[in-house]
Amino acid sequence: MNTALEIHDLTVAFDRKPVLWNIDLTIPQGKLVGIVGPNGAGKSTLIKAAMGILPLSSGYVKLYDQPLEHVRERVSYVPQRESVDWDFPASVMDVVLMGRYAKLGLFKRPRKADKDVAMDCLKKVGMEGFINRQISQLSGGQQQRTFLARALAQQADLYFMDEPFAGVDAATEKAIVTLLREMTNQNKTVIVVHHDLQSVSQYFDWIVMLNTRLVASGPTETTFTSENLEATYGGKLTLLTDVADLMRREDYPSREENVFKP
Amino acid sequence: MNALWEFLSFSDPNIRYVAFGSVLLTASSAIVGSFTFLNKKSLVGDAIAHAVLPGICLGFLLAGNKNPIALIVGAFVTGWISLVLVEYITTKTRIKEDTAIGLILSVFFGIGILMLTVIQKSGNASQSGLDHFLFGKAASLVGSDLVTFSIVAVILLVMVLALFKEFSLLAFDKDYARSIGLPVKGIELVLTSLIVLAVVIGIQAVGVVLMAAILITPAAAARFWTDKITVMFFLASVFGAISGLSGAFISYTAPSMPTGPWIVIVISTIAFISFFFAPTRGVIGRYIRQAKIRKTINDENVLKILYQLGEENKNFFIPRLVDEIIRKRFYEKQALISILKRLTRQGYIERTRNLWGLTEEGKNRAQRVVKIHRLWELYLTTYMHIAPDHVHEDADTIEHLLTPELEERLEKILGYPKVDPHQSKIPYREDVDTKL
Numbered sequence: 001m002n003t004a005l006e007i008h009d010l011t012v013a014f015d016r017k018p019v020l021w022n023i024d025l026t027i028p029q030g031k032l033v034g035i036v037g038p039n040g041a042g043k044s045t046l047i048k049a050a051m052g053i054l055p056l057s058s059g060y061v062k063l064y065d066q067p068l069e070h071v072r073e074r075v076s077y078v079p080q081r082e083s084v085d086w087d088f089p090a091s092v093m094d095v096v097l098m099g100r101y102a103k104l105g106l107f108k109r110p111r112k113a114d115k116d117v118a119m120d121c122l123k124k125v126g127m128e129g130f131i132n133r134q135i136s137q138l139s140g141g142q143q144q145r146t147f148l149a150r151a152l153a154q155q156a157d158l159y160f161m162d163e164p165f166a167g168v169d170a171a172t173e174k175a176i177v178t179l180l181r182e183m184t185n186q187n188k189t190v191i192v193v194h195h196d197l198q199s200v201s202q203y204f205d206w207i208v209m210l211n212t213r214l215v216a217s218g219p220t221e222t223t224f225t226s227e228n229l230e231a232t233y234g235g236k237l238t239l240l241t242d243v244a245d246l247m248r249r250e251d252y253p254s255r256e257e258n259v260f261k262p
Numbered sequence: 263m264n265a266l267w268e269f270l271s272f273s274d275p276n277i278r279y280v281a282f283g284s285v286l287l288t289a290s291s292a293i294v295g296s297f298t299f300l301n302k303k304s305l306v307g308d309a310i311a312h313a314v315l316p317g318i319c320l321g322f323l324l325a326g327n328k329n330p331i332a333l334i335v336g337a338f339v340t341g342w343i344s345l346v347l348v349e350y351i352t353t354k355t356r357i358k359e360d361t362a363i364g365l366i367l368s369v370f371f372g373i374g375i376l377m378l379t380v381i382q383k384s385g386n387a388s389q390s391g392l393d394h395f396l397f398g399k400a401a402s403l404v405g406s407d408l409v410t411f412s413i414v415a416v417i418l419l420v421m422v423l424a425l426f427k428e429f430s431l432l433a434f435d436k437d438y439a440r441s442i443g444l445p446v447k448g449i450e451l452v453l454t455s456l457i458v459l460a461v462v463i464g465i466q467a468v469g470v471v472l473m474a475a476i477l478i479t480p481a482a483a484a485r486f487w488t489d490k491i492t493v494m495f496f497l498a499s500v501f502g503a504i505s506g507l508s509g510a511f512i513s514y515t516a517p518s519m520p521t522g523p524w525i526v527i528v529i530s531t532i533a534f535i536s537f538f539f540a541p542t543r544g545v546i547g548r549y550i551r552q553a554k555i556r557k558t559i560n561d562e563n564v565l566k567i568l569y570q571l572g573e574e575n576k577n578f579f580i581p582r583l584v585d586e587i588i589r590k591r592f593y594e595k596q597a598l599i600s601i602l603k604r605l606t607r608q609g610y611i612e613r614t615r616n617l618w619g620l621t622e623e624g625k626n627r628a629q630r631v632v633k634i635h636r637l638w639e640l641y642l643t644t645y646m647h648i649a650p651d652h653v654h655e656d657a658d659t660i661e662h663l664l665t666p667e668l669e670e671r672l673e674k675i676l677g678y679p680k681v682d683p684h685q686s687k688i689p690y691r692e693d694v695d696t697k698l
Contacts, residue, residue, distance in 0.1 A: 051440070051441045052440065052441070053440045053441055069443070072442070072443040073443075075441075076441075077437075077438060079437050079438055079441075083435070083437060084434060084435045085302075088300070088433070088434045088491075089485065089488065089489050089490060089494050090430075090434065090489075090491060091490070094491070095434075098431055098434075098435070098438065101427060101428075101431060101442060101444070102442035102443060102444070104427075107424050107425065109427065134489040136489075154442070
């Protein structure tokens with residue numbers, strides 16, 4: 001089986017404080033993958049680091065066996081809905097067209113063909129009736145679907161989605177899962193930060209369990225066990241947190257080789 | 263009045279220069295400033311504006327005269343240095359951005375004023391007019407200076423046009439821009455340079471002290487009128503141009519008057535008008551909408567009372583005395599009568615002397631409100647497991663708000679139930695709600 005994502009010895013720090021420690025994992029192609037873990041476990045940080053949005057303190061990320069820069073057009077990202085100000089003066093169509101910007105390149109305006117793609121993607125998420133709606137007038141679920149359509153418009157092979165089910169009603173959630181399932185059936189890989197443990201076994205083929213370090217990563221059937229859940233959500237590693245806080249307070253570099261860098 | 267006509271006829275070539283120049287400078291500053299506004303970096307514009315003053319003095323000292331290119335280069339350099347310092351302070355220390363901006367702004371402006379005073383005392387003859395950069399003087403926009411400033415303004419407009427989609431994406435969702443591999447740092451660098459340039463040319467008309475107003479206020483005012491980004495930028499440039507033109511006029515008729523404060527007064531007036539009178543986002547528009555909602559709620563409540571009285575007697579069309587309504591729910595007598603009169607005008611109530619009774623339409627409207635009220639109570643008890651004695655207040659608000667689509671969904675979800683949690687019958691209408 002081909003590998004979609006490989007993460008090797010990844011450490012990410014905010015303001016010197018490590019929030020992810022030495023993550024090692026590989027995810028095969030064509031899977032619907034869930035990332036679960038308690039609040040502050042570093043779920044969003046993991047996918048942001050994989051997308052090159054955050055700087056890595058150590059380690060590397062490979063997508064389809066290549067560094068991100070070589071395969072960026074094959075990868076797409078859905079940020080958390082709350083990460084943007086929805087009062088921005090834009091329509092649903094404007095937002096979905098952003099998914100075409102990478103293909104368009106600098107300086108160029110979206111063409112008619114790009115609007116066709118955007119329209120198709122809006123149909124896939126059931127938002128074709130809202131193309132001219134101002135984005136602040138959408139419900140939470142509609143905003144989420146708009147973001148999804150924007151990611152689809154990139155026509156990528158690997159999708160990272162940060163809590164796509166947050167603020168979405170049950171019917172919409174089901175529709176989105178069906179859509180993601182169709183995508184994985186076409187050998188696309190979808191990696192989803194997820195909160196609801198109830199639905200994990202039902203939705204995902206593969207599960208990544210995270211709590212500032214990797215607890216487990218593997219097929220849901222064999223990995224989503226009560227021992228692993230206990231390790232992910234149970235006893236907090238207070239020593240680890242205290243060491244991280246100390247590194248922030250003392251301005252300590254997270255890797256020794258960084259000492260010599262300016 | 264004569265002065266205004268003389269000015270508006272543009273017969274004097276000097277007037278043409280000054281008017282054209284001011285409009286171009288303020289409009290281009292407003293367009294670039296709109297991105298500062300959308301990026302929520304309004305304070306940064308103010309910091310740059312103050313930080314260009316030492317640069318202007320430096321440019322003057324090095325060139326020995328008021329060569330516009332020397333002044334622009336000097337202003338550009340110190341404007342940029344101020345931004346780099348703000349960035350450096352916020353990332354390398356634990357000082358927050360607003361504090362860093364405050365620090366840098368005052369330090370640079372202080373140095374600028376110091377240098378300006380030294381130059382003025384130096385006895386250099388060509389320094390006269392340098393202090394116009396403090397509060398602006400549109401009337402000094404003539405000849406070769408105007409050409410230089412206009413070229414810069416045109417460069418600004420072309421760059422904004424070329425990178426419009428990138429700038430907007432960065433303002434909306436920077437993480438996403440990074441994820442699709444846009445050179446975010448580079449684009450930010452270009453935008454910042456454009457802002458610094460806009461400040462550098464804008465101060466000619468407005469002055470460093472009030473420059474932030476022409477960057478931010480047109481965008482803030484324009485945002486009240488529209489939800490479309492292109493329309494917003496167009497309006498911002500028009501607002502900027504109007505204020506620039508009026509500034510030029512003042513500068514022409516009263517040469518001793520600084521232009522900047524006048525431009526700021528005009529643009530602020532536009533902003534205040536927008537704030538109050540813009541149709542949907544304006545304060546008055548909102549107030550009117552709220553008043554309408556209150557009216558609807560009052561009207562429907564009175565109809566509801568008449569309907570409930572009708573339920574008790576099994577006849578909805580019995581005309582009632584005002585006191586009967588008040589006994590059911592307290593109203594000021596006069597207020598109630600004015601509501602009843604309004605409903606009579608609208609055809610929901612019929613009046614016979616001092617008796618008021620529902621019309622067919624009034625009964626239907628009241629019936630819908632009562633139906634939604636009871637359905638919502640049932641929805642809250644069955645789906646949200648709220649105790650039946652807690653659901654009444656909620657339903658009282660929802661009954662006026664629900665759209666027909668939501669009403670239909672509610673009926674479907676509950677499966678057209680017969681009674682509410684308090685065993686009151688849910689009144690469907692045979693002719694309309696026939697999907698029973």
